[in-house]
Amino acid sequence: MTTSPRPTAPPLTERQEARRRRILHTAAQLASRGGFEAVQMREVAELAGVALGTLYRYFPSKVHLLVATMQDQLQLFQEQTRKHPVEGDDPGARVADTLMRTFRGLQREPQLAEAMVRALTFADRSVSAEVDQVSRITGQLILDAMGLTEPPTREQLAAVRVIEHTWHSALVTWLSGRASIAQVRIDLETACKLLTL
């Protein structure tokens, strides 16, 4: 489940996989300082040692590139979280803590976070498959934190959706400087109350 980044495409050769990695790494690096606008396609291509046309063959737009970067990062967080799950008795608190931990992870590279989230929310329909993938990983992160022993109920799934909405929107408001981290925590905790209803 953590594999298969492009299910429908023919498998990439080793050199191609390496190019893809170089591109993603370069994008993340440029984003880390400078954020969304600092990720300039010409510069990504040059630093990744790839022609501009090739970059566009791998990622059909800047938004695709940054959404793919977000997939990458989220999967890292997911692995981390699976290795070291949050402790606690209350499922709601575990979910809130897990998301806050992810939040602090993003906070460590705020410019990178800004770039990825801007891309995510700016994405139009042509990127919906990739965005959906990000959404699926986030949902899985929450479900993991709930620590279910049996399949989730309809109500739980509905609550997860609202938590996901809250997570996403709170991230946006924090990135644009309209909410503090403390406020984000409160919002997430409020949404998580829906789990223990």
Next chain:
Amino acid sequence: MTTSPRPTAPPLTERQEARRRRILHTAAQLASRGGFEAVQMREVAELAGVALGTLYRYFPSKVHLLVATMQDQLQLFQEQTRKHPVEGDDPGARVADTLMRTFRGLQREPQLAEAMVRALTFADRSVSAEVDQVSRITGQLILDAMGLTEPPTREQLAAVRVIEHTWHSALVTWLSGRASIAQVRIDLETACKLLTL
């Protein structure tokens, strides 16, 4: 409270106010067919009968322009809703219905909605004041629908925030074709459960 669109700026002359209206109207018209990308600054300027430089004097970027358009539209919805409030006993249901009504209003011009919401979520810090204003109007819409007889409690305000997050994020997922209207309704209803906790 529904006045004062630009509190810090010197008052506009009549001609200037008319220009501003023409620009906003033109932007909405172009957005209505074609969405975000159809709102091209040169074309807005030309159709509004204004030089490009002037357009930029009134709205320092395309995002500013579209966020201002959203303010306009939201205020119209707010007035409508105040004139014809949603009936019902349950505050949560009233809020959900009110938001769904607003939703259907946006649905009537989906391209316009797409343009405004894309702008809203793409906005960076330089637009945060204007985005905040939109957020304030939305929050007020929800508070109105709650029909409070006394000031809201801390818990109610927290719930309103989560509902607002849900509203906003659900709108985005609907616009990018990743959620149906039925799903949006469910998400809003789920979030509104927080009100009657």
Next chain:
DNA sequence: GGGTAATCTAGAACACGTTCCAGCGTGGCG
């Protein structure tokens, strides 16, 4: 009414995302 500062206009110019093209390698197949 005259002077002056602010505003508006027309248009060029610039930046960056994106597209396109001609030619060069390269890897696989007869």
Next chain:
DNA sequence: CGCCACGCTGGAACGTGTTCTAGATTACCC
């Protein structure tokens, strides 16, 4: 080995958001 298809390269070119400039117009104050 020769050939072909495909991917890669370097670079030009295009579209649109944004900035800038020089001059015309307007608003305001005395």
